[in-house]
Structure formats: structure tokens, C-alpha cells
Amino acid sequence: MKVAGFTIIRNALKFDYPVVEAITSILPICDKFFVGVGNSEDGTRQLIESIASDKIIIIDTIWDDKLREGGKILSIETNKVFDAIPKEFDWCFYIQSDECVHEADLAKIKNAMELYENAIDVDGLLFEYKHFYGHYKYIGIGRRWYKNEIRIIKNNKHIRSYKDAQGFRTVNDKKLRVKKTGAYIYHYGWVKPPQLQQAKQESFHKMWHDDEWMKNNIATVEEFDYSNIDLLAEYKGSHPKIFAERIKKANWNFVYDKAKVKTNFKYQFLFWVEKLTGWRVGENRNYILK
Numbered sequence: 446m447k448v449a450g451f452t453i454i455r456n457a458l459k460f461d462y463p464v465v466e467a468i469t470s471i472l473p474i475c476d477k478f479f480v481g482v483g484n485s486e487d488g489t490r491q492l493i494e495s496i497a498s499d500k501i502i503i504i505d506t507i508w509d510d511k512l513r514e515g516g517k518i519l520s521i522e523t524n525k526v527f528d529a530i531p532k533e534f535d536w537c538f539y540i541q542s543d544e545c546v547h548e549a550d551l552a553k554i555k556n557a558m559e560l561y562e563n564a565i566d567v568d569g570l571l572f573e574y575k576h577f578y579g580h581y582k583y584i585g586i587g588r589r590w591y592k593n594e595i596r597i598i599k600n601n602k603h604i605r606s607y608k609d610a611q612g613f614r615t616v617n618d619k620k621l622r623v624k625k626t627g628a629y630i631y632h633y634g635w636v637k638p639p640q641l642q643q644a645k646q647e648s649f650h651k652m653w654h655d656d657e658w659m660k661n662n663i664a665t666v667e668e669f670d671y672s673n674i675d676l677l678a679e680y681k682g683s684h685p686k687i688f689a690e691r692i693k694k695a696n697w698n699f700v701y702d703k704a705k706v707k708t709n710f711k712y713q714f715l716f717w718v719e720k721l722t723g724w725r726v727g728e729n730r731n732y733i734l735k
Contacts, residue, residue: 446562449534449600450475450500453522453610454542455483455508457492460645461637464542465496466687471538471546472498474555481526483508504529516609516652523606534600535562536570541610543634544596547685550628557626558597568604568621569613570597571732572628578635579671579699581684581692585635587676587708588716592725595623595732596630609653612731623732631685638697639668675708676716677701 450471454464468478481504482490493503506525512518523539530537536558540546546554554570561567571593576585595612598604604621607614613621637645643666650663664670684692708716719725 446536446559447476447534448474448536448538448558449530450478450538450540451480451523451526451530452478452540452542453481453483453506453519453526454489454493456485456487456648457489457542458487459485460648461641462542463545463633463688463691465492466685466691467540467542467544468493468496468501470548470685470687471540471551471554472500474551474558475500475538476534477502479504479526479530481506481522483522510651513651513653513655518652519610520606520608523610527604527606528602530600532600536597537600538597539606539613540596540630541634543632545631545633545685545688547629547631547683548687550626554597554626554628557624557628561624564624566622567624567735568599568601568615569595569623569732570626571623571734572596572626572630574630574632575680575682576632576635577680578674578677579701580697581633581636581688581695582680583677583699583701584680585674585676586678587674588712588719588725589675592728593730593732594630595621597626607731614731620731620733622735624735631688633688636695637669639671642669642671643667671699672702672705674701675706675712677703 457464472478478500479502480493482493484507504526506522508518557570573593576590578585598613603616604613605616647663715726
């Protein structure tokens with residue numbers, strides 16, 4: 446069994462993406478790792494080159510900044526890298542530049558790939574998610590956060606990155622058939638110093654919206670307002686060891702005040718149904734669980 450990891454990145458230093466941690470977290474179970482490095486305004490390529498591994502293969506790409514609809518550019522760039530992975534690889538492990546895998550889950554993930562390598566009715570493998578917000582000590586528990594997503598796919602080029610690259614589907618828009626890994630993706634996209642988070646939001650929304658929308662909807666401020674959130678909980682578990690240095694340097698102040706959270710009756714009712722039963726009413730699953 447041969448496994449290729451892959452990801453895309455642009456302006457990692459400018460917007461403080463933990464892409465090195467993302468790549469390194471799954472590198473032990475990958476035979477090669479393909480990194481699509483977009484045209485950047487900082488030393489992103491040099492950052493990827495600094496990873497001390499002969500598994501890394503860099504693919505230089507040019508992002509089309511004119512594509513400002515629904516985050517489509519992210520799936521286009523993801524597909525560029527996926528298409529460059531040779532046929533010799535059986536599985537392709539996609540990780541986004543603000544995600545990470547806990548070292549305790551690596552053996553479990555590898556076992557799942559071995560178990561379903563030759564299963565013709567399995568297109569990919571599913572992960573549960575831990576979404577951190579504001580600081581490393583808070584985790585999202587509300588309905589705004591997606592619970593599961595595909596991160597490992599068979600090396601079948603009929604599979605395509607879907608919409609804004611959150612997940613995958615087939616070329617004819619069919620959902621992939623998946624099995625659970627029982628492992629987690631740790632998502633840190635909403636954990637940055639407030640100044641860098643604001644800069645990221647201003648850049649990120651340009652992949653979805655035109656200048657007029659940006660002008661009317663994105664405040665011109667120095668720091669991101671983390672208070673506009675629904676339900677969080679204090680995180681009691683451990684983080685991947687590779688994030689230890691980032692966590693130690695997290696010196697900004699974020700205090701979650703549950704009393705200021707505004708939710709309507711319907712939201713609260715559906716939240717408690719999910720908490721009591723595990724069933725998320727109305728969940729849009731981007732996959733077919735086998």
C-alpha cells in the first residue's frame with residue numbers, strides 16, 4: 446500500500462497558516478507528500494522547502510485571483526495537486542493548511558487504509574472534527590460547525606474536490622461512499638492572533654465575493670472580533686504535540702462569555718436534540734456512510 450499526502454498553500458507566513466504542522470502531522474504515514482504552492486507574497490515556498498524530509502514534492506501553481514465565486518479557486522488548486530499524484534499511489538490523504546492530525550491517531554488511520562484498500566465499494570475515509578475557536582482552550586460545539594468530512598480518497602481521478610474544497614465528490618456530482626476512520630481532524634483555522642485573523646478574513650472572503658460585497662460586509666478594523674460566535678466549550682483534551690510551540694506562544698486574550706451568546710428557541714432545541722441523541726437534525730452530509 447502506497448500513500449500520498451497532499452495540500453495547497455499560499456501566503457502561509459503572511460496569514461500565519463500552520464501548514465508545516467499540518468504536513469508534518471501526517472508525514473509518518475505518507476510515502477510522498479505533494480504540496481501545491483501558489484504564487485505568494487512571502488517566503489511560503491522557502492518555508493515548505495525547510496521541511497526536513499525527502500518525501501516533499503513541490504508543485505508551483507498560479508492562482509486565478511479573478512475567480513471570486515464560492516471559493517471555487519480552492520477546489521481548482523486542490524485538483525491540480527491531486528491530478529499530479531502518480532498512479533502508483535493507492536490512497537491520497539488530503540489535509541488543509543490549518544488542519545492537523547494527532548499522533549495518537551496515526552496507527553488507527555493507517556489500519557483503516559489497509560483494511561479498505563481493496564474494497565471496491567469504498568471511495569474514501571471519513572474523519573470527525575474538532576473545531577477550535579478564539580484560543581486553543583475553546584472548541585466549537587454549536588450547529589455551525591461541520592461534524593465530519595472526507596480527508597482520504599482512493600487515487601481515482603474521477604473523484605474531484607468539491608465546491609470550496611471542504612470535501613470531495615465524483616465528476617458527475619455523486620457523493621463518495623466512505624468508511625469511518627475513528628480518527629479526528631483538529632481544525633485551527635479560527636485560532637490566530639486577532640490582527641492576523643482579521644487580515645486572513647479580508648483576504649479569504651475575496652475568494653467568495655466581489656469588491657462591493659467586501660465593502661459592505663467586512664469591517665475595516667485592525668483586529669478580528671471573536672465575540673460573534675454561538676456555543677463553545679472549554680477543551681479538556683490534548684493537542685497534537687507538534688502544536689506545542691504555537692500553543693505556548695498564544696499570548697492574546699480571548700474570554701468566552703456564554704451569557705452574551707444569542708440563540709433562538711429553534712437553535713437551542715435542535716442543539717439539545719443532538720446533544721441527547723447524537724442526531725443532527727437537517728445535517729447536510731457530503732458523503733454516503735457505508
